[in-house]
Amino acid sequence: MVIPTLDDVNFTNSKVLVRIDINSPVDSKSGKLLDDSRIRAHVETVKELVEKGNGVVLVSHQGRPGDSDFIDLEEHSRLLQKHLDMEVEFVGDVMGPYAREKIKNMKLGSVILLDNVRFVSEELIEASPLQHAKSYLVRRLSPLFQGYVNDAFAASHRSQASLVGFPLVLKSSAGRVMEREVSALAKVFNPEDSPKIFIMGGGKVLDSLRIIENLVKRRLADRILTGGLIAELFAVAKGLDLGKENLQVLEKAGVLGLISRARKLLLSGAPVEIPVDFKVEKGGQVHEEPANKVTGIIKDVGSTTVNIYSSFVRDAKVIVMRGPMGVIEDERFRESSRALLKNALENQGYVIIGGGHMISLLGGEGQIDKSKVHVSTGGGALLLFLAGEKLPALEALDMSAKEAMKA
Template sequence: MIKIGDLDIKTLDDLELSGRKVLLRVDVNSPIDKNGHILDSSRLKAHVPTIKELVERKNSVVMISHQGRPGDRDFVELEEHAQVLSKYLDLNVEFIDDVMGPYAREKISNMKEGEVILLNNVRMVAEELIEGPPQQQAKTFLVKKLSPLFDSYINDAFATSHRSQPSLVGFPLVMPSAAGRVMEKEVSALSKIFTPEEAPKVFVLGGGKVLDTLRIIENLTKKRIADRILTGGLIAELFATAKGINLGKENMEVLEKLGILSLIPRARKLLMSGAPVEIPVDFKVEKDGKIEETPVHKVEGVIKDVGINTADIYSSFIKDSKVTVLRGPMGIIEDERFRDGSKAVMKAALENSGYVIVGGGHMVSVLEGRVEDNPKLHISTGGGALLLFLSGEKLPALEALSLSKV
């Protein structure tokens, strides 16, 4: 059992799972190239431990997942996904070109112990495109048709847990349900953020998603979760401007063009309320093709990264942190010349003895392979789910699991 906030969520250890028929919700939604082929299979690989454990415990396993949205280029069938999973698992994953029709139901009914099936893209079912409360989704045809065929439901799809669709929230209300190992790992890691004993907590927030990051800072401040919030990227420029610092004409034009200046009152309100927000003391800028380090009060040129003094100060804050959360880079890391700030804070976090949570995306690239067998490092698979979690919003799939029918 794992606890997050006021939710108690069962894991694979809490259900009788031996010789059972299990419906496993995974998230194999992957980048797809122009020819309809999988570009990156890391999400499929992540579910291997959960699938292997269920098979080793002599269960038959039926996986259900989505890929893209109707009308988009990446909305494809899951046949190749089954082939990739077969390779990773070293066993046959049978692809069923159906979701809940007679053919799929017959195949499921006739499964033998240890067999593994992947149903077709669940978003081919119109109901899966509509969000609603668990009580409503439990009454959908998808849930009604499939649930009688299974003994248990396992949700291993943390990255989609911010959605309230039938395959994610409907089944727990009618079946014994639990979190898979990917979901368990995510929830266990993220629960450290809200554990009072795990302090001090330092959040390193950067990147270009300013409104999203502002919402996170508002929640962290309201709930008094963060001891320090170290800013980089555009969010740092917003808070610097909110403090009355003139970042120069070129940067102000960028902020205005992106609609960021309209957020100044919200940023100023946070500062006035005592939010533990730190802004850079210097920046790395590009001016007339040249790269320079400049103090925050004397910016000339386009801001591209935090400066070396900021990197040192931020690193000193991180050094004593019990939990460090990194979401969004300090600079334009697509350009190797402006990765130093992000590399510095990542290095400080990894060398620290505390727990490190990396919020996916760009910051994962800064890890540069330093991820193997590190029990104090967690790389979140959740994009939108992690954002909503940090913003203090409830995740429907977790709420549904806590309501599991026993």
Template sequence: MPCLLRNGEVIPTIDDLDENYGVKGSKILVRIDINSPIDPRTGRILDDTRIRAHAKTIRELSERGAAVVLISHQGRPGEPDFTSLEPHSKVLSDRLGMTVKFVDDVIGPAARQAIKELKPGEILLLDNTRLVSEEIIEATPEKHAGSIFVQRLAPLFNYYINDAFATAHRSQPSIVGFPMLLPSAAGRVLERELHALSKLYKPEERPRVFVLGGGKVHDTLRILEYLHANRAADRILATGLVAELFMVAKGINIGRKNIEVLEAKGILALVPRARRLLLRGLPLETPVDFVTEHNGEVRVEAVGTGIEGVIRDIGPQTISMYSEMMKEARLIVLRGPAGVIEDPRFRKGTEELVKSAAESNAYVIIGGGHLNVIASNLGLADKENMHLSTGGGALLLFLAGEDLPGLTALAKSARKFFPQLSAKHST
């Protein structure tokens, strides 16, 4: 079953690729995202979550008899985590229980020779794609199809698979160029993401409750503008700096110290935009109490009595109120922590909201980053009604209604190489 985008476009899956072309005996280029936290002193990979996530796609393609070549990036040029992918190949070998070969080349003679020699069922990881200067250029799929990067590698492959939702918001050669030249499909990670996110625009998945917090206030405001314009949210529960912004927009006194924090972060300038959304009827709730820090003392302060300390988390009454509001939801999206979760004293609000969502009857989408860690630590990651998104920037832009270049490229490829799928779903 192919994936459908909100505009009705079709993206083939591995099953569609196998049914229409045949995977066995083929060479497949697979774009994954194993960009991981690296210890700058030792070069050791600190978190292999993304590596483990792609194991299913890689193992399945190998077991179906394909020669599998993997490409990914790690860090940015000039940054401490811009490294070779050789350590990643060793971790991936451990997670797969299969040998993952590695070549310290991307598009040069060594890489191309290793690809040519790869046998069915074998797996090869090429080095960091960002060693190729073209990979940091943003351009159209058509332009990238003519890049040296794509032109050097594409003739060596039968098919291309994108399994990297977390990079789908980039319009770079390894993401958008190959689908223009090769039959292409979504890997299992990308497929799961798209099936989860498809619930955001299914009319039967209501009421929809969005719990939005964290520090990326500018991005969250864009999401709120899109959600309201498209009437996609039935209720929005604000936490973190997002809540503070909207409380100021409502005329609620959050205390001088918190106003200073918002001013220092450039958030006060967003108050007019937030106020316009409220005047247009944005269904947004704000906290009624907070956990604050005042002169080194941690305490709970109610909004109505005035707030003296610096806001660090939502308070117990807010946790109870928000948890109650989630009970009747059919779909819950959580993005961004409710408090300063780096400090265990201010982690309870986030943990309780994640638990309440998991205990509801709703399908729950957890928006990457810190919340994924919280859900995993609480033992909730494998719950049937929970989807932990691998996307950061990609999920943000998707929720804000923007097209993701990686998905657009796959949809274009489908029209060219899978016209029967596009025709079937357009009728």
């Protein structure tokens, strides 16, 4: 793929449409935003474009129709204004006469945030870039701009108009958030960056299994260290007796049907590591038990497993961490995830952290070395990228770059 960046496409003294992803968690009672980390992430891209004399019009989504977090972007605009330290005009329209008039009359060097793009029904349709290039959203807005920047990696797995339609009709590039995500994740596929260690935990078993299957198929992982429910699945697939209560947990999670897929991976020689001990809760007390003699309910991996996993992490050049080892909502079961994260950050290798639970253990991004640690904004896009699936927004930027080369 050819993904042009702001270094390749020089936008100056122009009007530029920038697709960002400031979709944020919302308090269901107050309707207020609970976190502004995604908003802060886009400040670099917007500032750079403004400093080059461009008029910047931002477009994003928030929630889905029918959900409690499907709200307008007025509060987002205030937070953007705070973090940019400059005025951000909120326009309560997306592509109607009011929005178009505001864009036509805006001054270079200023910033506008359009309203929730999912207020436009076309944005809810998944279609090809060619189809979306003909959408009303693209046809009405594109004549007002000289360029388009996609900085919304977290939404790049969607083939929607604001993400894939504009690159076919406007000079386009990736923004700095998109560029960092693609650059970091490219290390996963670079054979020179080895050994690669993947730490897979959490409760999203099917997602994790899909990633592991792709890693094994493409021989991308030197070792895959498991925790959480995915570790329990592989333990059962290996023939370990985890006890009736833990099988009931797996049954309730709807993952017992995946045992055959996990067993097939193990029989193929996949480099999947399973915990040798677990931290369990029994009668309100916490114990550590060997994996072949579990009597309590599994809540975390044990200390021996942490030591073994840490020895693998220390030698890695690339470490991808997705999901915690245990039930970190309970303070008693956070230590293993914290220890592995600490070992990864102290290692000389490059660390990619994905998933809200692992990010929550960081204790603030200001404490990390961004030259060797990448905290992904991804979510679903990160999952699909690691699972080997194509991301439509990246493909659209690639199509735009190749068309520009022909011109």
